[in-house]
Amino acid sequence: MYDLTGFQRDLLYTIAGQDEPHGLAIKDELEQYYEKEINHGHLYPNLDELVDKGLVEKGEADRRTNIYTLTRRGRREIEARWDWEDQYVGELLSE
Template sequence: MFGLTGFQRDLLYVIAGADRPSGQTIKSELEGDLGDEINHGRLYPNLDTLVDRGFVEKGTIDRRTNYYAITDSGEELLHERREWEDARLDGGF
């Protein structure tokens, strides 16, 4: 749960909330939410890390476009993180 960066968790949330988004769709969604431009050199290595760790599945839409889908492990990680955050918020306020 704590082995990911905040950016990687943000990527997981975007992927979890979409139906097999492309990298470009993920990039656009995050740029809209964060208000900052995200370059490919930051996006794709982080997506590859999530794939390598088994939190995201990568597939092919066409010869130039991949899709990303959250795995059961990725969903479980997000649920664990939310529970951890909720426990901190409930106890701290």
């Protein structure tokens, strides 16, 4: 996960927290978090890059709607990131 941007990590976390989210649901979640509009030209190329890296699978809900799910590798990458973060902030957060 070291080679991902912060936005791409947020995409992974958002996908992990939803049941087969589609692009607009992911966009809505991130817009709430960032408190600003997420451009389609920024969202979809980043989703495609996560697919290309094997972290996310892209499927079709219908002809117009794609759904995104984490792959096993995507889940492992998130778990590894949590373990790494826990080394530095785990104790701080448990106080």
